[in-house]
Amino acid sequence: MSILVVGSVAFDDVTSPSGSVKNILGGAATYFSLAASYFTRVRVVGVVGEDFGPEQEKVFTSRGIDTRGLERAQGKTFRWGGSYMDNLNEAKTDYTDLNVFETFQPRIPAEYEDTEFLFLANIQPTLQAGVRRHMQRVRLTGCDTMNYWINRTPKELAETLKLVDVLLINDTEAKMLAHETNLPRAAQKVLAMGPQALVIKHGEYGATIFFREGAFGIGRHPFRAPTLPIDEVKDPTGAGDSFAGGFMGYLASQEELNREVLKRALFYGGVMGSFAVERFGTERLQNLTREEIDARFQIFRELTHLE
């Protein structure tokens, strides 16, 4: 099956304790697409500027990602600069130049309308809702958001949450969205807003998926997947989007959505996130093999499973 991701494509400047890179390809839709491309056919909707050339295009197409939904606009591509000198778990944003992304209006190519899985990366909630309503044949919708939208556009976000099946956010965002500091209680409050399932990403501690009572017919017991303790996290940028790409990509590759498939998807999310942070930018995600991915999946299993 195929999956459509709608979100940002960007150029990033990143500084971490491991070094500094400039002008590398980034953006939520980019990390998501690459991670998901190891599992299923990926289609992308986003906007880039005149500085986005064949070299960047090739990062997508060489992984078989369909870029017909990548609009070329006059001006520059979205640019972001951030550093992780004090804390690898949280970027300090140096600058954000929205450029062509400022007026982004997602346009879905007609050829994409049969897509069965949808991921709404972190963009303005009303745009997310518009895409979701447009995509009539979607079976399952995943969604990301961030503190900016939680604080600035709570009503719009609430409308979007009614339309999505799985929300993927981090601990801080979940607590903020629910106005609740206890994580399991926050999860229940967020699920009451609409999603069938909520994936809370705990950074270096892995992720937990919480379910609504009756969601997917599989009961409400949560499930927790690890991440790999990594000796050198070179660049945490895109880890969450790569997680979402592994999670959603694996779901889109399966015929049936049952509890076991959702559990394995959470593991694949962690696996793809763990690869992403090993190199700056998308480097590691560009040249993986399914064998490497499944070998790491096995390491994740050994890290957590009793005999």
Place this chain on the structure above:
Amino acid sequence: MSILVVGSVAFDDVTSPSGSVKNILGGAATYFSLAASYFTRVRVVGVVGEDFGPEQEKVFTSRGIDTRGLERAQGKTFRWGGSYMDNLNEAKTDYTDLNVFETFQPRIPAEYEDTEFLFLANIQPTLQAGVRRHMQRVRLTGCDTMNYWINRTPKELAETLKLVDVLLINDTEAKMLAHETNLPRAAQKVLAMGPQALVIKHGEYGATIFFREGAFGIGRHPFRAPTLPIDEVKDPTGAGDSFAGGFMGYLASQEELNREVLKRALFYGGVMGSFAVERFGTERLQNLTREEIDARFQIFRELTHLE
């Protein structure tokens, strides 16, 4: 087999978002003893004052804990007051009255000298080392410490670490002890100081055990156990000591120390910690059954295991 714990017995005043209690029995050795008592025979060495009466004694003896090593001194028992109003993961200490604990010199009853497992709860490192050297027939020693000793008595602590098999500390302590912010690298540095294994407790995210190359003949791949997402953490006091009690108590109940036993011990640590926080003080740990413990072990397994 039997296990000896050396550490504090205290009276606590605790305030959390769930309420406030005064003058309840606490202390590291207390939580540890109760948690371990569901797995093996427990002996305790500590000191109490004249305010420690039959009611407190009975908390130990009704769980079959051997209190012959509990010295009665003139004066008051150690008293601690803390609150968790802002952060359930970290206590704000309101006061510490060491009282009889200030001059505590562990005295091991002759009847305890055949003990095969030893846990050195968080006390002055030189006292820990003295107990370890005294206990000639010990097969495995676990040890706790805290930021106070890491900062104030690093040399003494380094000597103690050479004598212990498993160190159990939290993320912040591990990073502080290793002077290293990356957790897996911090773990390797701590292991180079002496212990065969290092258990790092991640609070609500569970715990990871790291091994030295060749430790226990089981290879160095880490293993991670969860904690249970709990809707209402009433009182986090003693969670770490209860974790240690479950971990060490289970080890002491096993004939052989292999990788699988250490993995299961980490799960039992999380299980006992999760019970401890459900009620104020030691209440929940006083009246468990092995069936309840194993049922929760099973929930921990379902929370983390793929089919």
